[in-house]
Amino acid sequence: MRFNMLQLLKSLRSRSRGKEITDADIMNWANRKVKSTGRSTQIESFKDKSLSTGLFFLELLSAVEPRVVNWNLVTKGESDEEKRLNATYIISVARKLGCSIFLLPEDIMEVNQKMILTLTASIMYWCLQHAAEEGEVALSPANGNGSTYTSDTSPAPSISGEDERSSLCGEISSLTMDDAASDITVSSSQCENEDTEIATAESHA
Structure with a gap:
């Protein structure tokens, strides 16, 4: 599992053109993403106890891929059972997107710092990769959406x-x-x- 985590972080660095990605960079990226949707939820660290509700990660997933979260299935995350339901749903949605998931619902509920970091990094990596793939599609001659490549040729x-x-x-x-x-x-x-x-x-x- 540690090897997979290191591989993920290595891939994340390659997406940022070799720049060393710190924990703070990943956290700031997540906060900015959530804030860009008009939501006010923010975290101060990957040990932030508010993460146990799962709401921040659901908002983050919704920020990187709108409509992927069915908010009718989301609880307030107040009781342990509600936290478990949210944590299980987070893992389900992240896997549905194609994120590499190495953690269990308990890791979110207990705010396991390393696993929380890995989850956030995985979502960040998926988002960057998805954006890059969209750029490649936009440059494809088969695309008829008036892309730069198409309009030039x-x-x-x-x-x-x-x-x-x-x-x-x-x-x-x-x-x-x-x-x-x-x-x-x-x-x-x-x-x-x-x-x-x-x-x-x-x-x-």
Whole structure:
């Protein structure tokens, strides 16, 4: 389990371009995420006893993926049973998103600092990874949502097609004119030959 935790934190550092991620960085990120949704819940450390209710993590999960939390299933987290229900639901929702989960409901209820840190880091890593994947999709030529990549390249075939059609029309027009000129030249030559033959016949007469 410790190896998995270390791998997760290593992956998290790679997502932050090699910057050393501290516990404070992870906590501040989580607080900012929750605050960005207009909620006022904040934590002071990963030992914060208020974490036992599970409400902060449910708000965090809702912040990174709106509508993923069914608030009808969330309790106030006042009794041990309510805390257990919330903790179990947190793990279920996080796994549904694809987060790497190494903790048990008891770890949330008892505010196990290391496991709480790992849970938060896992949600943070998923959020960063998800954002990166969305960016890649936006740059995909198969995407028709007017992305930067599409807008830069998609007009090219259309413009090229117009140019080819215009060029082709121009070539056809040019060939037609050349043929017409050729016909005129031939007709003129034929007239000259006929005049010569008439003049020769008259001189013999």
